[in-house]
Amino acid sequence: MDAEAAKYIAAGIAMGLGAIGPGVGEGFIGAKAMEAMGRNPEAGNTIFTRMFVAMAVTESTGIYSLVIALLVLFS
Amino acid sequence: MDFSLAPNILFYIYGFPVTNSFLTTLAIGLVLVIALWAMGKKMKTVPSGFQSIVEAVVVGSYDFLSQTSQSKKITKRLFPFLLTTLLLFLVGNLVSYLPGLSAISYNNIPLYRTATTDYNLILIISLFFLIIIQSTTIVTGGLLGYIKKFLNFKGPLDFVLGLMDIIGEIAKLVSISFRFFGNAFAGDVLIAVLIFIFPYILPLPFMGLLLISSVVQPAVFCILVLIYVQMSVVEKTKTE
Numbered sequence: 001m002d003a004e005a006a007k008y009i010a011a012g013i014a015m016g017l018g019a020i021g022p023g024v025g026e027g028f029i030g031a032k033a034m035e036a037m038g039r040n041p042e043a044g045n046t047i048f049t050r051m052f053v054a055m056a057v058t059e060s061t062g063i064y065s066l067v068i069a070l071l072v073l074f075s
Numbered sequence: 076m077d078f079s080l081a082p083n084i085l086f087y088i089y090g091f092p093v094t095n096s097f098l099t100t101l102a103i104g105l106v107l108v109i110a111l112w113a114m115g116k117k118m119k120t121v122p123s124g125f126q127s128i129v130e131a132v133v134v135g136s137y138d139f140l141s142q143t144s145q146s147k148k149i150t151k152r153l154f155p156f157l158l159t160t161l162l163l164f165l166v167g168n169l170v171s172y173l174p175g176l177s178a179i180s181y182n183n184i185p186l187y188r189t190a191t192t193d194y195n196l197i198l199i200i201s202l203f204f205l206i207i208i209q210s211t212t213i214v215t216g217g218l219l220g221y222i223k224k225f226l227n228f229k230g231p232l233d234f235v236l237g238l239m240d241i242i243g244e245i246a247k248l249v250s251i252s253f254r255f256f257g258n259a260f261a262g263d264v265l266i267a268v269l270i271f272i273f274p275y276i277l278p279l280p281f282m283g284l285l286l287i288s289s290v291v292q293p294a295v296f297c298i299l300v301l302i303y304v305q306m307s308v309v310e311k312t313k314t315e
Contacts (some may be wrong), residue, residue, distance in 0.1 A: 049143055053302075056295035060250050063257035070260065074078050 011069040018065020025058040078264055082193045083184045095186055096193035103166050103190055136161060139294065144301050146308075153304055156207070157297040160200055164296065167191045168259060168289035172282070191259035194252070201252040204300045208247070208307045216309030251299050258292045 033051040037044045082094035114126055122130050136158060141150045167190035170176070176187040190196060213221045227237035262285040269278040 046142055049139065052291060053143065053295060053298050056254065056292070056299070060254050063254050063261075066261050067253050067257045070257075070264070071080065074080055 007072055011072045014065050014072065015069040018062050018068075022059050022062035026055050029054050029058060078267070080194070080260070082188055082195075085181055085184055085186070094188075094193070095184065096188040096190055096196070099170070099187055100163075100167065100190040100193070100196055103163065103170060107162055107166060132162075133158065136294075136297075140297065140301055143298050144305055146305055149305055149308065150301065153207075153301060156204075157300065160204075160300075161293050161297050163200075164191055164255070164293035165290065168293065171263065171289075172286070189259060189263055191255065192263050194256050197252045197256045201248050204251075204303075205244070205248050208300075208303050209244070211304055212307045212309060215307075220309060247303055251296060251303075255292055255296050258288055262289065 029051060033047055036047050040047075082096040084092045084094050085098065086093055110125070111129065114129060118126060137150075137154060140154065140157065141147060144150050171189040177185045179186045209221075212224070216224075225237050225241050227233040265281060266278050266285070269281055
């Protein structure tokens with residue numbers, strides 16, 4: 001296996017494994033936010049903005065692995 | 076297809092490398108300053124046209140930010156910086172949806188590169204906010220309290236936790252800058268790859284998704300900065 005092939009495999013593994021955590025986490029956040037909005041529709045707006053912030057924070061580990069994958073691929 | 080994390084250098088001015096993303100950032104900044112300055116010169120009590128759009132953006136983002144933060148005072152003080160960053164990042168993200176920009180080139184290097192796909196810009200702005208966060212801690216808690224936060228000699232566990240706080244401050248910088256950069260750069264790469272696979276049709280739904288993310292990410296950046304500044308305020312009752 002030459003270095004170029006190893007690069008592509010490494011980027012794929014990094015991205016694939018890194019996407020598991022944020023996927024599960026964002027699913028939880030979305031589900032809980034929907035539940036909260038269903039119980040208390042008046043608070044929907046604030047819950048929605050907070051949901052977005054929480055999702056962006058949860059997403060960060062996925063983004064780190066994405067940056068690593070891009071670094072492996074393009075540098 | 077060739078992507079590079081570093082922007083392409085167009086030419087040098089006395090040894091200063093001028094890159095394409097730097098030019099784009101300058102152009103966006105100039106357009107924003109001139110447009111808003113011209114609007115500010117002839118403001119009306121009853122807004123119309125461009126002024127009403129700007130007012131909607133300013134008031135909307137202020138409401139959005141003050142909703143997520145508990146302290147009105149901090150929001151009001153930090154708002155000018157946050158709105159400037161928000162506008163720069165938002166316009167920088169959205170300009171990439173104008174068609175035909177990447178066709179313009181100089182010495183076979185495209186003159187346009189999305190401003191936010193250059194890590195230098197995001198790192199500088201994140202560093203600026205990191206300095207604001209640190210100085211907030213110093214101003215509200217005193218310089219001694221600031222040093223005590225990191226060098227704590229009460230016990231072995233406190234000492235290690237204090238050292239971990241130093242890593243925590245650097246992690247803030249890495250996390251907010253990488254999050255934004257990763258989103259912007261990955262969006263550009265994704266669209267380019269999809270255009271290569273199936274032109275015209277396949278990229279369309281993804282472009283719609285990226286349109287959402289390119290509006291949400293600058294807002295999230297500002298909210299996180301606001302939350303970090305709020306967390307860094309040392310309460311008076313704690314220190315006494």
